[in-house]
Amino acid sequence: MDIFNSFIIAQENTVATSQQPAPTPEGKAQAPENPLMQLMLMVFIIMFGMWFLFIRPQQREQKKRQAMWDSLRKTDKVVTIGGIHGVITDIDRENDTVTVRVDEDKNVKMTFSTGAIQQIFPSES
Numbered sequence: 001m002d003i004f005n006s007f008i009i010a011q012e013n014t015v016a017t018s019q020q021p022a023p024t025p026e027g028k029a030q031a032p033e034n035p036l037m038q039l040m041l042m043v044f045i046i047m048f049g050m051w052f053l054f055i056r057p058q059q060r061e062q063k064k065r066q067a068m069w070d071s072l073r074k075t076d077k078v079v080t081i082g083g084i085h086g087v088i089t090d091i092d093r094e095n096d097t098v099t100v101r102v103d104e105d106k107n108v109k110m111t112f113s114t115g116a117i118q119q120i121f122p123s124e125s
Contacts, residue, residue, distance in 0.1 A: 068120060069114045069115070069117060071120070072088060072091055072098060072120065073088070074088050074089060074090070074091065075088065076088045076120050076121065076122055077122075078098075078100060078118075078120050079117075079121075080100070080118060082116070084100070084102055084110070085102070086100035086102040086110070087101050088100055088101075091114075096115070097111050097112065097113055098111070098112055098117065
């Protein structure tokens, strides 16, 4: 029974000393670090990393697409997201639509949303 009591006393001493701040080289006691602050710092770092890896490139791509749609002009050759090739004949900026001539012989025209334009081949004129 004596060994058991000495074991419990040793554990109590270990717990008591581990909760006290560790002395620094200057001899001053160091305050224990706050685990909540560490958690908040890690969450902030992870959120910044996600913004930097996912959101920022997506915003950059959206700006590039918007610049492409803003530069649409009549007589530009375009390809839609559905793979339809044609020439722009009319642009309606208020409704964000473009009219594309897809067949010159029969004068077939189709109206698309400007967001449906995937690629522009500027006209030479």
